[in-house]
C-alpha cells in the first residue's frame with residue numbers, strides 16, 4: 327500500500343508521517359506549506375507541495391505514486407478565525423474535502439482516514455463523551471468537521487471506500503523538539519508564552535461546576551495520536567469495510583488549574599495564575615470515553631500529561647531560541 331498524507335508537514339501530520347514511516351509504511355506527503363514545515367519530514371519521504379483541493383494535482387499524484395489509501399489532515403483549525411471567516415472554513419474544510427474525495431474515488435483509492443475533532447460534540451453535558459453522544463458543534467470550525475464526517479461517510483458508501491473518522495481531543499506534546507507545535511492556540515503553548523514573557527498564565531473562569539471550578543479537558547500526547555493513525559490505517563489495510571468513527575483521547579480529565587500547576591512543576595517556571603472572566607463557548611468538561619478505540623483499533627494512549635508538557639517545553643525552548 328501507499329498512503330497519501332495530506333497536511334503531513336503540519337504539527338500532527340509530521341508525527342503521523344514519522345510513525346507510519348517508522349512502522350514500514352510507504353507514504354507520500356501533500357502539503358501547501360501554508361502552516362507546515364518541510365524540515366519536519368523524515369528523510370526520503372516524498373513531498374508534493376500544493377493544495378489538497380487541486381483536482382489536476384491530485385489526479386497526477388494519486389496515479390504517479392499509486393496511492394491506495396489517504397490520511398487527510400490538511401485543514402484550517404483555528405476556532406476564532408472560523409467564527410470571523412465561516413465561508414472560508416467551509417470552502418477549505420468541506421469544499422476541499424469534496425474535491426479530494428472525488429479524486430480518490432476516480433483513482434480507485436479504497437481507504438480513507440479523516441482528522442475529525444472533539445469540537446463536533448460542542449458543549450455536551452456528560453461525564454464521558456462516547457461516540458453516541460449527540461453532536462452539536464458550537465462554532466463553524468466544529469461544524470466543518472462534522473459536515474466533513476458526513477461527507478466522508480457518504481462518499482465512502484457511494485464509492486465502496488472504507489473510511490475512518492478520528493475525533494481527536496486536546497492534542498499536546500511532541501515526539502521530538504523539532505516537531506513541536508509552533509502555533510500558540512492551545513493551553514500548553516499559551517501558558518508557555520505567558521511564562522516566557524514573565525506574565526501570569528490566565529484562567530478563563532474558575533466558577534464552572536467542576537471540582538476546582540476550572541474547565542476540564544482530555545489531553546492526548548501527539549505521539550500517541552500518531553500511533554492511533556497507524557492503527558487505523560492498518561485496520562483498513564487488513565480489509566475492514568464500512569465506516570468507523572472513534573474518539574481519540576485518554577479518558578482522563580485534567581483541569582486548567584491542574585495543567586498550569588503541572589507546567590510549573592515540569593518547567594520550573596512558576597507564576598500564580600490570573601483568573602479572568604469565562605470565554606464564550608468553553609464547555610465545563612469534555613472528556614472522551616476511549617473504549618471504542620481500544621476495541622476497534624487495539625489502541626490506547628500510553629503517555630501522560632507530564633510527558634506532554636516536558637516534550638512540548640523542549641520544543642518551545644528550541645523554537646524560541648531559534
Ligand SMILES: NC(=O)c1ccc[n+]([C@@H]2O[C@H](COP(=O)([O-])OP(=O)(O)OC[C@H]3O[C@@H](n4cnc5c(N)ncnc54)[C@H](O)[C@@H]3O)[C@@H](O)[C@H]2O)c1
Nearest residue numbers: 333335336337338358359360361362377378400401443497
Ligand atoms: N491540533 C489540535 O489540537 C487538533 C485537534 C483536533 C483536530 N485537529 C485536526 O488535525 C488536523 C491537523 O492539525 P494540526 O494541528 O497538525 O494543524 P497544522 O496547521 O499544523 O497542520 C495542517 C497542515 O495542513 C497544511 N494545509 C492546510 N490546508 C491545506 C491545503 N488546502 N492543501 C495542502 N495542505 C494544506 C498546512 O500547511 C499544515 O502543514 C487538522 O485537520 C485539524 O483540524 C487538530
